[in-house]
Amino acid sequence: AAMVKETIRVYARVKPVGRRQQAGSYSVDNEEHLPSLEITVPRDLADGFINNKQESYKFKFQKIFDQEAKQDVIFDSIAKPVAECVLSGYNGTIFAYGQTGSGKTFTITGGAERYSDRGIIPRTLSYIFDQLQKDSSKVYTTHVSYLEIYNECGYDLLDPRHEASRMEDLPKVTIMEDSDQNIHLKNLSLLQATNEEEALNLLFLGDTNRMIAETPTNQASSRSHCIFTIYISSKEPGSATIRRSKLHLVDLAGSERVAKTGIGGHLLTEAKYINLSLHYLEQVIIALAEKNRSHIPYRNSMMTSVLRDSLGGNCMTTMIATLAMDKRNIDESISTCRFAQRVALIKNEAVLNEEIDPRLMIVQLKKEIRDLKDELALVTGKQRMSELSQEELLQLDELIQTFLKDRDPDSSLDVGADMRKIKYCFVHMKQIINHPMTSGKKLFSQDISEEKKHNEELEKLKGLLQQRDNEINILVTMLKKEKNKARDALSQLNAAYADLTILKQSPSMSLEESQSPSRYFSLEEAKVFSSSIPRSPFLSRATGEKLSLGCQEAFEVFKQDHADSITIENNKQLLKQR
Numbered sequence: 001a002a003m004v005k006e007t008i009r010v011y012a013r014v015k016p017v018g019r020r021q022q023a024g025s026y027s028v029d030n031e032e033h034l035p036s037l038e039i040t041v042p043r044d045l046a047d048g049f050i051n052n053k054q055e056s057y058k059f060k061f062q063k064i065f066d067q068e069a070k071q072d073v074i075f076d077s078i079a080k081p082v083a084e085c086v087l088s089g090y091n092g093t094i095f096a097y098g099q100t101g102s103g104k105t106f107t108i109t110g111g112a113e114r115y116s117d118r119g120i121i122p123r124t125l126s127y128i129f130d131q132l133q134k135d136s137s138k139v140y141t142t143h144v145s146y147l148e149i150y151n152e153c154g155y156d157l158l159d160p161r162h163e164a165s166r167m168e169d170l171p172k173v174t175i176m177e178d179s180d181q182n183i184h185l186k187n188l189s190l191l192q193a194t195n196e197e198e199a200l201n202l203l204f205l206g207d208t209n210r211m212i213a214e215t216p217t218n219q220a221s222s223r224s225h226c227i228f229t230i231y232i233s234s235k236e237p238g239s240a241t242i243r244r245s246k247l248h249l250v251d252l253a254g255s256e257r258v259a260k261t262g263i264g265g266h267l268l269t270e271a272k273y274i275n276l277s278l279h280y281l282e283q284v285i286i287a288l289a290e291k292n293r294s295h296i297p298y299r300n301s302m303m304t305s306v307l308r309d310s311l312g313g314n315c316m317t318t319m320i321a322t323l324a325m326d327k328r329n330i331d332e333s334i335s336t337c338r339f340a341q342r343v344a345l346i347k348n349e350a351v352l353n354e355e356i357d358p359r360l361m362i363v364q365l366k367k368e369i370r371d372l373k374d375e376l377a378l379v380t381g382k383q384r385m386s387e388l389s390q391e392e393l394l395q396l397d398e399l400i401q402t403f404l405k406d407r408d409p410d411s412s413l414d415v416g417a418d419m420r421k422i423k424y425c426f427v428h429m430k431q432i433i434n435h436p437m438t439s440g441k442k443l444f445s446q447d448i449s450e451e452k453k454h455n456e457e458l459e460k461l462k463g464l465l466q467q468r469d470n471e472i473n474i475l476v477t478m479l480k481k482e483k484n485k486a487r488d489a490l491s492q493l494n495a496a497y498a499d500l501t502i503l504k505q506s507p508s509m510s511l512e513e514s515q516s517p518s519r520y521f522s523l524e525e526a527k528v529f530s531s532s533i534p535r536s537p538f539l540s541r542a543t544g545e546k547l548s549l550g551c552q553e554a555f556e557v558f559k560q561d562h563a564d565s566i567t568i569e570n571n572k573q574l575l576k577q578r
């Protein structure tokens, strides 16, 4: 929302001093950057001493309107700028503050004697309806309410039963606060006024109903606060945005101190209430003027509760300090000016009040959805449901799993140009990342067990390889040993052969006799040898067993010595023959 930084504008208006009254001493300077009002009073007057010493007080105002200022000037300078703001969607408040008889009601509502004495309310209504009529670009609705606060109780001045019954018997206006801390007033009628005349009739009805109490200071001065509110809502044709603003025109009760009124009983109670509520108003105003103040005591009085959105924050606020400058009232005028100086410190932030009519918004959004669906169906060629089907979700889960398991850095997850699916994938992956133990369990545990399986297999193969290596080593060593043995045996056989050649010549000598057990393979030795090489190529050929890799290798080694083995074989055959 647009914001407008504004301090509360404070004006002063001096009421004409009556013919029989003694005028006090004051001077107005409107030429300065900030106009000032200087009030001069005899010093120590209260002590009763007569002396020539004087004391002067100087107060700054936005502008000071002296005795001769007319109602039209007051409206143009004070009320019109606020009305303009309200017409453009901001809240506004104008309140009159001053002692009884200083001209609050005259300024806000006006005098009844002359048409030219019309005050701010009728002039503002006239101005607003004029402006609304000129603007055909928007549809405007206007309502008014008129609230009177008397002894901390709210009364609806526009209640038609007012004339028939006493005010105390009417339903009281009460303050309700919604969850957004917005103030609602129960039992306060908001009556629609479609034109100036209707609105003026309502103002007149309210004024007739206004509570009037007689006091010695002023015969017709109100002892209560009166708030006339104009509500404007505007909407451009076809738009769902409604702008709402309201203008409070506040006629406060007299600000005079109780002692001054010199009255007792019932009226004293009234005065106490009046002063107390003004005291709370002042507290709120001081709190608003303080920087970094988070708590504003609006709830202390009905007055401040009602004006809550009209004193600080979302509001253009203006105060008119009404002053009676006759000698008897000058000290009250000084206290009014002091109050005004405090009020002038408030910096307001006015916010444009815009809200969306929910019904219109729904209609608009529904239409938009329909259009978009049609467009989508046109582009994709199929009608799309708002929710993904169970089947589609399962498909997506599978796609995500495959994607996550794929170790290829270039792999991609393609679910097509469907925002619902893309969103689902992100949500699902987020779940997997945030809660791997639950949502991603299946995925990861599978991964882990697979890796474990791989490792186990690798270890098993490594073990097997080691075993084979050992086997080979054993066999190789064994073969080497046997090769040496065979070489020895061969040389022995050769020697024996040589012997045999000799024996050939003396056939009476048998082989068994000529062999010494230490020099020849015994039968036992041969058995041990063959069993120590269980998969020896000779035996495997016999049993038909398939050769292992290690054995084949060993066999190759063995084959290197094949020439010897042939000689051995020949020798064996030869020996067998012999």
Ligand code: ADP
Residues within 6 Å of the ligand: 014, 015, 016, 067, 098, 099, 100, 101, 102, 103, 104, 105, 106, 107, 111, 218, 220, 221, 222, 254, 322
């Ligand atoms: P308040 O509402 O502050 O008690 P009123 O507005 O009732 O005071 O004024 C008291 C009397 O003075 C009324 O008779 C009113 O017409 C008259 N009066 C106040 N201000 C002016 C003014 N600026 N010009 C002429 N008469 C005024």
Ligand code: MG
Residues within 6 Å of the ligand: 101, 104, 105, 106, 220, 221, 222, 251
């Ligand atoms: Mg009055």
